[in-house]
Amino acid sequence: MRSRILAIFVILLFPVMAARAQKPVNAAGFDQGAVLLSYTQEFGDRSAAEWIALELIDGSPLLGWSSKKTVSFPYEFLFELHGTYSLSELVFDTTHVDQAGRSARGVRVLASTAREDGPFSTIFEGEIADLDETRVPLPGPVEARFLKLQILGNWGSADYVELMEFQAIGTALDAGVALTPYQGTYQTNWDKFFITSSGEEISGCYDHDEGTFSGARDGRFMSIEWRETGPQIGKAVMAVTPDRRYFAGFWYEQGTLRGTWMGSLLPSGVTPKCASALVNASSSRVEQSLDRDGRAVLYGLYFDVDSANIRPDSALVLSQLQNWLLANPSARLAIEGHTDSDGTDAYNQGLSQARALSVVNWLAAQGIAAGGFSAVGFGESRPVAGNGTPQGKALNRRVEVRVIK
Numbered sequence: 001m002r003s004r005i006l007a008i009f010v011i012l013l014f015p016v017m018a019a020r021a022q023k024p025v026n027a028a029g030f031d032q033g034a035v036l037l038s039y040t041q042e043f044g045d046r047s048a049a050e051w052i053a054l055e056l057i058d059g060s061p062l063l064g065w066s067s068k069k070t071v072s073f074p075y076e077f078l079f080e081l082h083g084t085y086s087l088s089e090l091v092f093d094t095t096h097v098d099q100a101g102r103s104a105r106g107v108r109v110l111a112s113t114a115r116e117d118g119p120f121s122t123i124f125e126g127e128i129a130d131l132d133e134t135r136v137p138l139p140g141p142v143e144a145r146f147l148k149l150q151i152l153g154n155w156g157s158a159d160y161v162e163l164m165e166f167q168a169i170g171t172a173l174d175a176g177v178a179l180t181p182y183q184g185t186y187q188t189n190w191d192k193f194f195i196t197s198s199g200e201e202i203s204g205c206y207d208h209d210e211g212t213f214s215g216a217r218d219g220r221f222m223s224i225e226w227r228e229t230g231p232q233i234g235k236a237v238m239a240v241t242p243d244r245r246y247f248a249g250f251w252y253e254q255g256t257l258r259g260t261w262m263g264s265l266l267p268s269g270v271t272p273k274c275a276s277a278l279v280n281a282s283s284s285r286v287e288q289s290l291d292r293d294g295r296a297v298l299y300g301l302y303f304d305v306d307s308a309n310i311r312p313d314s315a316l317v318l319s320q321l322q323n324w325l326l327a328n329p330s331a332r333l334a335i336e337g338h339t340d341s342d343g344t345d346a347y348n349q350g351l352s353q354a355r356a357l358s359v360v361n362w363l364a365a366q367g368i369a370a371g372g373f374s375a376v377g378f379g380e381s382r383p384v385a386g387n388g389t390p391q392g393k394a395l396n397r398r399v400e401v402r403v404i405k
Contacts, residue, residue, distance in 0.1 A: 024088065028147060028168040030057045031390035033082030033220030033239045036248045036262070037116055040075040043068050043160070046189040047259040053077055054248055054260045056149075056166045059389045061093040061133075064164030066102075071161050075151040080241050082220050084113055084145045087170035090136040092128040097162040103130040104163040106152035111144035120148055130155040143173065182244060185270045186263030193263050194275040195222075199316050200300045203285050205274035212274070214285035216300030216317065222247065223299050223395060225289075235384050236261055237391045252385045252395065286320035286401075287327075294403040296321075301359070301399050308354035310362060318362055321401060325368050332372045332404040335359045340393035341380045353377025359399055374404070 028034045036054050043051035043066035051066035056077065067075060094103035105127050110120035123142045128134035147168055154161040183196040191207035202222055203214040209232070215224030222238045238249030238261060248262040289296035300317035303310060310318075325331060337352030356375035364370040385392035 022171040024169050024171050026057075026059075026091075026167040027081050027085040027087060027144070027170045027172070028057050028079055028166060029059055029390075030054070030239055030249075031059055035080045035082075035239050035241050035246050037078045037080055037246055039065075039077045041068055042066070045259070046261070049257045049259060051162075052260055054250070054262070056163060058165075058250070058391070061164045062096055062388065064093075064096070064162060066098075066160050066162045069159050071154065071158060073152055073161075075161065077149045077166075078116065079147045079149070080116060080246065081145055081147065081168075082239070082242065083175060084143055084173045085168070085170040086173055087111070087123070087142040087144055087168050088138055089169040090124055090138065091165070091167035091169065092134045092136075092163065093165035093167075094129065094131055094163060095133055096164050097131065098160070099157070100131055101155045101157040102160045102162045103155050104128060104151045104153075104161055105130070105155045108148075108150040108152060109168075110148040110150070111142055112146040112148075113143050114145070116146055118146075120146070142170075144168070144170075184244065184268070185266045185272065185275070186247065187266050188261060188263035190261060192266070192270070192272045194272050196275075200313065201285060201316060201320075205272055207272045207274075210274075214289065214299075215297075218300075218302070218394075221391075221394070222249070225297050225299070226251070234258070235395050237385075237395055250385075250391060252392075255383050255385060257386055257392070284320040284323065286317060287324045290324050290328075290401070290403060294405075296401050298359070298399045298401065303355055303358070306351070308351065308358045310358050318359070321359075322363060322366050322368060325363065325372075333374075334402045334404050335373055335375045336400045336402065337375075337377045338382055338384075338396060338398050338400070339380050340396040341383070341387035342393070345379060345381075349377050349379035349381075351377070352379050355399060359401075 025032055034057055039053040042053045053065050055063040056065050090109055097103050107128055108125040109123050111123045112118050112120045124136055149166055186193045193206040195204035200216045202217055205212045209228040211228045213224040213226040220239055224236050226236055227233050234253035236249055236251040238247040240247045245265045251258055251261050286296045298317050301314045335356040337356035339348040339352050356377055360370055360373045360375050383396045385395040387393055
């Protein structure tokens with residue numbers, strides 16, 4: 001009898017265990033919320049789209065990191081994962097380096113579960129292949145929250161050392177820490193950067209070219225539209241550490257990757273001059289964008305995967321659009337849907353059209369007359385970022401609203 005009960009218990013428990021089983025992911029990937037905290041050097045700089053350190057974890061082996069000219073080992077990169085992971089494999093990709101001989105050769109990877117300053121222990125040290133992908137199974141599960149990658153040598157070039165992609169394959173042991181509303185100032189490679197958040201909405205400014213931005217947080221990421229004098233307008237997506245002390249990400253202009261944006265939190269009380277106006281603003285970012293530009297990107301509007309069903313956590317940004325329409329009852333708007341490049345052109349056009357219509361229907365359900373809107377789907381035809389990486393695709397999946405004159 002006891003064995004029968006045990007057997008029944010195992011049968012009943014198995015679906016629960018299977019549901020909890022996680023598919024291994026690249027824990028060091030930017031798309032998983034990993035943040036590059038520091039690095040020795042890079043060939044590019046903040047306004048370069050190639051050969052920069054952050055491209056080691058961008059999800060594409062076509063863009064990667066290079067040293068400056070004249071090799072001087074070692075080179076070190078420090079990453080914070082978005083939570084603690086159990087790692088099973090490391091992956092190094094040198095397939096698309098510029099020339100044979102420049103590939104990283106000797107590498108060391110160290111892990112810590114404690115802090116960014118350790119203590120660290122070595123989990124792999126050895127050689128990786130020239131012009132190829134190298135996969136290194138770890139002898140047993142390795143827990144890690146922080147990873148150091150050290151490049152100790154290359155395959156002979158006296159000028160450069162290059163590595164295109166670094167991955168750490170594993171499963172999450174925790175979900176990280178949910179971001180809460182906050183205000184703070186970061187020292188970044190684009191001068192001081194002030195951010196204030198309320199729920200998922202974020203806005204801020206920075207001390208470069210009178211820069212301002214607005215957008216939304218989606219879990220471990222910030223997706224923003226930035227504006228500088230000119231005007232110059234572009235997009236950016238940043239991964240944020242759970243304690244909010246660091247962020248790192250990519251910025252785009254005219255649909256093209258332009259460079260990186262990285263910051264570390266400054267002590268409280270340090271703010272750019274522009275901060276007071278943002279803190280005291282009486283209208284939302286959607287209302288401000290429509291008043292100023294006649295258009296707004298609805299960051300914070302989320303749909304179910306491959307669906308036009310609006311998720312409940314989209315209520316904030318939609319209510320901001322509703323408030324603007326109530327204050328401007330004679331306004332007419334074009335609601336424009338956009339997708340990434342996954343799927344066929346026809347499918348994406350249909351999906352973007354359906355998502356635009358969902359916004360119109362949501363507004364109509366709130367009592368806003370639907371006759372003042374046009375719903376247009378552009379599919380993948382108007383990207384604001386490249387579709388070669390997960391973060392570029394995320395920026396391309398969006399709904400925009402534009403005042404019709």
